[in-house]
Amino acid sequence: MNRQEDSGSQDQSLARRQERVSRNEGLFRAVNEQLEGLNDTFAVQTDTFKIVCECGKSDCVEQLAIPPQTYTRIRSDPTLFFVLPGHQDRTSEAVVEEARENYVVVQKYPGIPAETAAQA
Amino acid sequence: MADEHGTDHSTAGLSAERIARNDAIFRKANEGIEVVASEAREEPIPFICECADPACRDIILVPPAEYRAVRTNPRRFLKVPGHEAAAQGWARVVERHENYVIVEKVGVAADVAEQLEGKPNPATASVEVEAAHTREAEA
Numbered sequence: 001m002n003r004q005e006d007s008g009s010q011d012q013s014l015a016r017r018q019e020r021v022s023r024n025e026g027l028f029r030a031v032n033e034q035l036e037g038l039n040d041t042f043a044v045q046t047d048t049f050k051i052v053c054e055c056g057k058s059d060c061v062e063q064l065a066i067p068p069q070t071y072t073r074i075r076s077d078p079t080l081f082f083v084l085p086g087h088q089d090r091t092s093e094a095v096v097e098e099a100r101e102n103y104v105v106v107q108k109y110p111g112i113p114a115e116t117a118a119q120a
Numbered sequence: 121m122a123d124e125h126g127t128d129h130s131t132a133g134l135s136a137e138r139i140a141r142n143d144a145i146f147r148k149a150n151e152g153i154e155v156v157a158s159e160a161r162e163e164p165i166p167f168i169c170e171c172a173d174p175a176c177r178d179i180i181l182v183p184p185a186e187y188r189a190v191r192t193n194p195r196r197f198l199k200v201p202g203h204e205a206a207a208q209g210w211a212r213v214v215e216r217h218e219n220y221v222i223v224e225k226v227g228v229a230a231d232v233a234e235q236l237e238g239k240p241n242p243a244t245a246s247v248e249v250e251a252a253h254t255r256e257a258e259a
Binding site: 041044049050063120 | 145156157158163164168175177178179180181243
């Protein structure tokens, strides 16, 4: 394999990884939207509510506590996600907020990561 | 101290109807999750524990085929192991897995769960509880 073919293969591999990570994160975001809906249904009013880490690992179901107003603010941008510190995927996203609480907010990179996140 | 959800204390005093209704509300939320999960996905899907404790937000990973099999029976629900206690005896465990159990509603709660199956809003949908009680008494 020459250098050009090798580079193309790496690009495809990265693109597949970015898409998989974004799809997983989109699924966890859907879980959290249902969790938010449950708070409304059960009329739960608390300072924080429990969501699942929105990282790209399909087997991560760790949970974090988020103030409801912060959740609403971040959710309004489809390229932003809540993950536990250290759970960010460096090939797909950058940390844009580090809260004092036990979570960080990541933003998907433009291109495949952001486009897949917006479609999820 | 960790939150204790899904215990018998968490639902003490709730009626069979309320317990079945709470389970049905969680079931509805999980149906929303399954819609988003790709049909081709073979990896376990994160679902919300379907126990009767309204404060429970625990997550369980369940293989898609297993989830769909449970959903074919309106009396069956997925829960975190131990959270069957929140059913106050209105459910029995029919399958145990490493990270989740499958329970089947019994008695009035089973009747209510069947009536709420497919309802767009299980929190407010009407059910005939009196009829269910009558059938219980006659049995």
